[in-house]
Amino acid sequence: MCIVAFATQIGQQLFATGDFRVLTRFNQSLLTVKRVRWFKLSVEFSLKKSKYIHRGEISVTTASPQPDQILQVGLAFWSSKTLLSAVEMEVFTELAKGPQELESLTGRLGLHPRSARDFLDALVALGFLERHDGKYSNTPSTGHFLDKHKPTYIGGMLEMANRRLFGHWNKLTTALRTGQPQNEVAHGDPDVFSTLYSDPQRLKGFLRAMTGISRGANIAIASRFPWANYKSVADVGAAQGDLIVQVALRNPHLSAVGFDLAEVAPIFEEYVEDHGLSSRVRFQAGNFFRDPLPQTDVMMMGHILHDWNLEEKRFLIRKAWETLPKEGALIVYDAMIDDDRSKNPHGLLMSLNMLIETPGGFDYTGADCIGWLKEAGFSQAHVEHLSGLDSMAVGIK
Numbered sequence: 001m002c003i004v005a006f007a008t009q010i011g012q013q014l015f016a017t018g019d020f021r022v023l024t025r026f027n028q029s030l031l032t033v034k035r036v037r038w039f040k041l042s043v044e045f046s047l048k049k050s051k052y053i054h055r056g057e058i059s060v061t062t063a064s065p066q067p068d069q070i071l072q073v074g075l076a077f078w079s080s081k082t083l084l085s086a087v088e089m090e091v092f093t094e095l096a097k098g099p100q101e102l103e104s105l106t107g108r109l110g111l112h113p114r115s116a117r118d119f120l121d122a123l124v125a126l127g128f129l130e131r132h133d134g135k136y137s138n139t140p141s142t143g144h145f146l147d148k149h150k151p152t153y154i155g156g157m158l159e160m161a162n163r164r165l166f167g168h169w170n171k172l173t174t175a176l177r178t179g180q181p182q183n184e185v186a187h188g189d190p191d192v193f194s195t196l197y198s199d200p201q202r203l204k205g206f207l208r209a210m211t212g213i214s215r216g217a218n219i220a221i222a223s224r225f226p227w228a229n230y231k232s233v234a235d236v237g238a239a240q241g242d243l244i245v246q247v248a249l250r251n252p253h254l255s256a257v258g259f260d261l262a263e264v265a266p267i268f269e270e271y272v273e274d275h276g277l278s279s280r281v282r283f284q285a286g287n288f289f290r291d292p293l294p295q296t297d298v299m300m301m302g303h304i305l306h307d308w309n310l311e312e313k314r315f316l317i318r319k320a321w322e323t324l325p326k327e328g329a330l331i332v333y334d335a336m337i338d339d340d341r342s343k344n345p346h347g348l349l350m351s352l353n354m355l356i357e358t359p360g361g362f363d364y365t366g367a368d369c370i371g372w373l374k375e376a377g378f379s380q381a382h383v384e385h386l387s388g389l390d391s392m393a394v395g396i397k
């Protein structure tokens with residue numbers, strides 16, 4: 001039986017029935033519709049009397065637009081908040097001790113019985129938990145990244161998203177109409193960092209959140225940049241210190257400096273000490289708009305430029321160029337937007353997050369960044385994808 005005839009027949013049948021999951025017997029053949037995605041049906045059928053499996057695809061054109069993506073995105077906060085609450089209640093840390101049945105997990109997490117099963121099964125359906133023989137357990141990813149007791153924990157960002165950003169984003173429409181931040185600075189001191197850092201818990205939470213969101217990029221920079229060509233490195237706006245720690249761990253020949261506001265020092269120093277790097281990684285307190293930057297062969301700025309307006313971005317890049325030695329390198333990384341501003345929603349949404357969080361910050365494309373680097377005097381500049389959300393621009397003086 002020719003695949004085209006098959007396709008036509010099955011296509012007609014599917015549209016006639018309106019049911020996209022059809023199991024049909026056709027002469028001696030068993031035909032199974034394997035997947036239905038948008039306008040394409042992927043079909044697998046096997047001839048009973050033969051050992052061969054034949055695969056074919058039917059393209060079905062239909063004029064009717066689909067509502068799925070609209071509803072999925074419109075209601076995405078349901079899944080987002082389910083994961084954030086799971087992190088808040090330490091579901092993954094609890095399950096890192098071992099698989100547990102519904103009843104014991106309900107008690108240990110302090111869940112009300114009304115929705116405990118729906119909550120945990122929703123986490124299974126979303127791909128964050130597994131359930132075998134009635135026992136819940138972490139997936140390899142949640143066990144690795146969301147167990148608070150592991151050094152690989154990245155939940156700090158999700159904790160902050162739950163505690164701060166989820167509520168602030170509820171005022172996105174106001175931000176879009178006014179151009180004003182909608183976080184803790186909305187009605188007070190416009191200095192975001194002094195406001196955030198005035199509460200020690202919020203300071204620590206913010207710095208740990210930065211480790212969570214930056215870990216993938218930090219490891220990529222630490223392993224991929226040609227560090228053998230350089231002797232010293234500074235991370236400007238180092239936060240808890242994860243980037244400088246990852247770079248120093250993988251490159252024992254480097255001497256390293258973390259530069260940040262003075263309030264950050266104890267949290268940075270504790271993190272460096274926990275990684276056994278206190279002899280090679282030091283902290284330098286300062287304000288990058290007012291104070292001299294550390295003099296090293298390589299300077300890094302991760303998630304720094306997007307906090308500031310265009311004039312401030314240009315100032316920081318120019319200051320880095322002035323501080324670096326000849327042939328020194330500046331690494332700038334952020335969730336860069338694709339040059340066409342149409343394919344990387346995360347970069348664009350991160351820019352909206354900067355609207356919520358800062359008076360003038362915004363994210364930018366790789367081409368924008370190369371333009372600013374060249375304008376500051378860097379002779380070479382290129383952009384490279386790091387991991388997940390982030391790309392880096394490298395400028396050589």
Ligand SMILES: C[S@@+](CC[C@H](N)C(=O)[O-])C[C@H]1O[C@@H](n2cnc3c(N)ncnc32)[C@H](O)[C@@H]1O
Pocket residue numbers: 193210211214236237238239240259260261264286287288289301302303304307
């Ligand atoms: C968005 S965080 C990025 C942290 C880290 N580089 C990362 O990517 O995870 C911005 C960092 O810049 C620091 N910072 C903000 N204003 C600063 C200033 N005027 N001088 C020095 N550091 C500053 C903050 O304390 C914070 O650690």
